[in-house]
Amino acid sequence: MNFASDNVYGVDPRILAAMVAANEGTARSYSYDNLTEAARARLAQVFEHQVAVHLVTTGTAANGLALSAATPPYGAVICHAEAHIAVDECNAPELFTGGAKLIGIHGRGGKITPAEVEGVLKGFIRGEHDPKPACLSITNASEAGTVYRPAEVKALADLVHAHGMKLHMDGARFANALASLGCSPAELTWQAGVDIMSFGGTKNGGMMLEAVVIFDATLAREFNYRQMRGGQLVSKSRFLAAQMLAYLENDLWLDNARTANGLAQRLAQGLARVKGVRIGHAVEANEVFAVLPRAAHEAWQKAGAVYYDWLPDGLEQKPGPDEVFARFVLSHATPEDAVHRFLALTKK
Amino acid sequence: MNFASDNVYGVDPRILAAMVAANEGTARSYSYDNLTEAARARLAQVFEHQVAVHLVTTGTAANGLALSAATPPYGAVICHAEAHIAVDECNAPELFTGGAKLIGIHGRGGKITPAEVEGVLKGFIRGEHDPKPACLSITNASEAGTVYRPAEVKALADLVHAHGMKLHMDGARFANALASLGCSPAELTWQAGVDIMSFGGTKNGGMMLEAVVIFDATLAREFNYRQMRGGQLVSKSRFLAAQMLAYLENDLWLDNARTANGLAQRLAQGLARVKGVRIGHAVEANEVFAVLPRAAHEAWQKAGAVYYDWLPDGLEQKPGPDEVFARFVLSHATPEDAVHRFLALTKK
């Protein structure tokens, strides 16, 4: 009953097999190999757009590198106050951007609205005493397990583009968003105005399966230097590329995401029926946030359920003293049985 | 006949098998898993010393992070002018250290001597107008395929410690140095005064097999923050740890290095017999540098031999207009047959 993170599970066997298969023979190093070339071509197909692709090893690095192209060091990146870049990456965005400033919006349900962004932009009244608003970063699916629709992304993109800013999407759980919405990768990204994205697959079956995917060619300029300088140009790059190719083959990525999302729905529905439990945010991807009675929570953990307490930021009705706010993450690899056993537990 | 780099070959099957085996079940993420703990313990055994170990994904990141602990941003890192950190990492050391300055010494055979370091230190006469000399970084085996003996390391360590500086060793080919010298890991590192090292295994059979190994506990302080901020804290860390454990098991690392070194010897001996060829640096590890007659060189490349032209820095007798300076890298995975075929070619 491990719902701690999508990172506690290993690698999808098809991805692992592709890595093993990639081990044959010699290959050029540092991203000049055939597999990397193939992965790039495949992503262009998937996105139905010319893209620059840089395979990296962590989502934090993907975000940092992407932001470094989207903001000058004297710029500001607007994001959700609970965005991964803001609270989970220990100043990596500041390192890679050379010291840009993140400005957090405490939006509901892990999402931010054009009105909220406009509100922040109105605060930039000091000219060069303020940083220059350079980029908006949104996470889709969000850190609260909610999902931006293409129209929502487009509204944000239109706003920030009108201010000369760029739109970055942290897609650490991009497949979960796609699976939830049933739209195409293109619809949710460049057609909705996304300029650059962090394309993550590690949480969805990869080993180190992360890429910066760039739709706006001006941001792709000299990105290879950024990647090398960031310590993210892997010598045996074929092993990153093999993961990406297997991930995209036969919609493995979407299938896995659908599985995880489905498990989250099941867990949420079961939990919602438990007396004293309140579901925290809309469950639209593979995460369930819920306020739990403390006594029940303690009993469940004792019985072997693994999940994290979470800070109730962005939650309207805060937990009381006898309550706990908890996050459950579901993965394609989470055994269905774990969900069943946990829900059985909650019925006691 | 691919001698371009030790990175063109794949992963040692035993290491790959260990990665596959590590895929079972759930594991804590971000380096709190059991395998990472085991890898740390194993390295402490191997080095016969308490060490802090941080598993990362590239040698460039290992170097950058290690140096960030060994120099303040207003510091200077003395290194060989042809060190990997100086010429192959696109300002990554500057990024990770926050802007420290590398000062290169054009030492013979890819190595630097205490006298040369002293000469550089004598130039620091401007107080705070100069950066503060903070760290000496040496590469062992060096980028020129030569090796520092423990006594040579110790002489450098004693000198820099007397100046309040730290000693970093870039061990991207550390196993090759050990195999060449036949000494213990401890003798070549902390017993010789090394404070912090980049321990690399990617070139010697790993996939992404790199670690920062810290002997001086003061440099280990808060290093976990450095790693996270550098985008180098891998979520599914067990797959890095599995590589390290397999690499160290049954002396796989030393065996592989011995094989590669042996092939280099064979290649060098064969080449040395070719008319017009001059071996460039002492062949002490798995690299062979040689001045080749241009006509022969072109014939060999046409016949399928793959290796790089190289800049003849640090070479005493520079190549003439009809000559080429070339680098051959041998790996444990280089087919013996490739060496034979190449040498046969050179005899024509």
Add this chain to the structure above:
Amino acid sequence: MNFASDNVYGVDPRILAAMVAANEGTARSYSYDNLTEAARARLAQVFEHQVAVHLVTTGTAANGLALSAATPPYGAVICHAEAHIAVDECNAPELFTGGAKLIGIHGRGGKITPAEVEGVLKGFIRGEHDPKPACLSITNASEAGTVYRPAEVKALADLVHAHGMKLHMDGARFANALASLGCSPAELTWQAGVDIMSFGGTKNGGMMLEAVVIFDATLAREFNYRQMRGGQLVSKSRFLAAQMLAYLENDLWLDNARTANGLAQRLAQGLARVKGVRIGHAVEANEVFAVLPRAAHEAWQKAGAVYYDWLPDGLEQKPGPDEVFARFVLSHATPEDAVHRFLALTKK
């Protein structure tokens, strides 16, 4: 009737005279001159403590350099959300610290309380995924024209020291705080636990009269390198030192601050009597914040009163649609007559 800023006025004639006098003869450059030595000694006397003193040219640089000693690049600096370092220095703190993160508290009246700091610290639950809490920065007198008492500073200092953090004081209007409280410089700084401060005099009669004053000797280590690297080691340093000496002589600094504070009191009392005006924050230094009826505001500006609209952050009762939030800054150099004329205007 210029109340726009304390920076619109020139230099106190006594300070200017001292600069002119300092022009005699030769002097060693880069802070090794006799005047700089004297200024350092004088500050040690003034603070009744051994201090390291670095004279710099802007308050932004003083803050950035001070913070660079008080936080590692992977650290967090807690401050008021409206602190000068947070909203008026265009990422300079991020530049000088190498990318540390500022975390803002929306405290009332421009001040922050131990409970608020504790609340923020409780959010640091992610280990190295969070930055490391390294420093608390408070501004005294605050950006809202309020003042921290020594006991308030001490309570904050005790809290952050217990967490291994440092306390920085931005003293851009330090003299105004002292004059307001009537306590000694020592009582308001190191005796209350301040580790390092930005000591500003530019707003209070100087030309470029800023210094980093360090009480905690561990933070002073190698600070000269930080200063040089920051582009803040002035060659003809005697002209900075002359300002500081004149500023401290015969309590000029405190006299000027008293004058400015007194004018602020007079302006506030007059404004408070105007129908529809609400004083925004407690007036404890040389700034007056007030909500004004828009019509009156427009009339006054038309009549020649100069002051800025301000963002009503941290204000409890926000301005309505027919109101304006305004900041008035008083200086020792503000003509008394300007205050009289403005108050006369408000009576119409």
Add this chain to the structure above:
Amino acid sequence: MNFASDNVYGVDPRILAAMVAANEGTARSYSYDNLTEAARARLAQVFEHQVAVHLVTTGTAANGLALSAATPPYGAVICHAEAHIAVDECNAPELFTGGAKLIGIHGRGGKITPAEVEGVLKGFIRGEHDPKPACLSITNASEAGTVYRPAEVKALADLVHAHGMKLHMDGARFANALASLGCSPAELTWQAGVDIMSFGGTKNGGMMLEAVVIFDATLAREFNYRQMRGGQLVSKSRFLAAQMLAYLENDLWLDNARTANGLAQRLAQGLARVKGVRIGHAVEANEVFAVLPRAAHEAWQKAGAVYYDWLPDGLEQKPGPDEVFARFVLSHATPEDAVHRFLALTKK
């Protein structure tokens, strides 16, 4: 007999008088005042070109800020190995550029030639493993007291522009170069291909008289943010502007430079006649480098002559064991009598 530096002398009385005069009344702060506007207009006239002008407080900051616009953080700045930016600014260029790398050329007489630059550029064969060559920085007058002619500048500019690079001129002693050559400011800068320069007057009579002057409008973009973020946007900016205006008025800057250059000629000619003395570099500005017999040197210093030993880099015939390499700097403010007395001394 103080020849230690052009910084040991104070401020030209006309410049000081202008600063005193600027103290009247109120002025807008942070470079929006009328004097700053006037100084900008004046520089445009002087250069016969549209220029962006940013007044800063130190030459180090001017260089760092200028370079930050001319190179990305993953870029390389080629310069003389003894350039001020390389050896006298304690990693400030690295700080302001976000970690760009300086690559030094050991050119003769403090200057570098197109052939030398081409040689360095030929070393950039590693693609993104190297930094990207972004900028060439030359100092005019050079740190060795020599001067680049317009045609020499143009040859360098043409070369680097052909490689997509920018040309920066460190003009800490720009007036001395102009006075030496008798050409116009335009001829020596933008007409010769300079894109951005550090325009220094502190060494030639100013107090803090430094500016970034930008000829290439693309480099001027958002420079105000760079300035603020660098801690270099002075609040009472009128006092920097007043210096600049007085400096340029009635050719004060050129007159002062001519005086200093003349004194250097006299000193050099006198020294050259002393037995055992060898003049080190061509004396074309206000500095004299000479190899001195150690015994004479010691006698002169004992008699009160003040000047620095210097590292004999770039000197063809190195000093022997009984010799000393020395630098003498002459200023417009150096009393003629000091030169006479010193030369009298050398005749003994």
